[in-house]
Amino acid sequence: MSSQRSAIEAWRSAPRTALPVLRELVIHGPQSRTDLARRLGLSSGSLTRLTKPLVAAGLVVERDVRHDPVNGRPTRPLEVVADRLLFLGLKLTSDRVYAVLTTLRAEIVARESAPLTAPSPGEVVAEAGRLADRLTAAGGAPVAAGVTFGGDATAPALVEESELVDSGILGWQRVPIRRLLADRLGVPCFVKNDVAALADSYQWFGEARGVRDFALVTVGDGVGYALFTHGRAVRMTEADLGEFSHQILDPGGPMCPAGHRGCAASYVTTRSILMTAAQGMRRFPTYREVLRLAAAGDPVCREAVRQAAWALGVMIANVVNATTVKTVILAGEAVDVARVRRADLDAGLAARRRDVAGIDVAVRAHDFHDWARGAAVVAIRAHVADAA
Ligand SMILES: [Zn+2]
Known part of the structure; x- marks a missing residue:
């Protein structure tokens, strides 16, 4: 201490x-x-x-x-000297809290996770506190904590006035989560949107280190997007991100829950991949099962995975065409489709972009603790920027 x-x-x-x-x-x-x-x-x-x-x-x-x-x-x-200062990262999902303890250089010292019966603020704070206690016992006490989740954690009006945050995924409205967690953890807390934080972590400590212009696309429960130009994050509203998720890729494609035909979300979310497979299988499979059956040559699952990989390729082409960034990182729970069907991703990319030379697509292996590390990086960046 x-x-x-x-x-x-x-x-x-x-x-x-x-x-x-x-x-x-x-x-x-x-x-x-x-x-x-x-x-x-x-x-x-x-x-x-x-x-x-x-x-x-x-x-x-x-x-x-x-x-x-x-x-x-x-x-x-x-x-x-990176290991004298430790940082706590907390990633919240609707059913689980993921936590890591890292050094100043974002090296993971210890990791934990715990299920949530309901993501109410009270339960999240209690569970995050228990995980922080276990990590402290395992690796040492953090000097600051970052917490991330899907939602608008950075709407300026909210942060300035009362620090109340909204999250559709967690079912939160006007929750003072930063203050609640800081009270429980006893260290300064920083709150950020999970995709923006993940992009920040790749810029300082990952694939995008030293890259001034890059995009991050995440796929899982939803579609996430972050864009850096000249080394800085482009600010996006919930509305901007909604438009990105529901951009039409093929007007004859499948239907998303919001009723768009052939939008990005209708292809690449975990749920969409499962829905497409379920129609042919006449039962609802798990995501792992779809990947396994696709790899084994099952035509229905292979087609569901192919469509998702193709759609990711089209989305990447759209990002590159519109922004001119040449480095695109893919991450998230559903990202394995890009790994197992890389040729289909490339086909989607080539369908919408003639010159694909020099486009670097990095597919990040999925691990929820990677997201928790992103949360720790929010606290690390605050610490370094504070000093600066
Ligand atoms: Zn849609």
């Missing part, structure tokens, strides 16, 4: 001019002074001056000597 407190104190008292150095080391990991100076556009003299107090304060350490691959000179890479 006292080591954590002194680490926070050290962060708070770090010279402001040295904060870009800390931020760079948090995001990009250990690196030589030469690389660091080049990235930050500093002379080696300035860099040495900036890093000295950071090393003295124990925020940054020098690693063992290694030899520069270019000029062969000995160098001692600098590394931010």
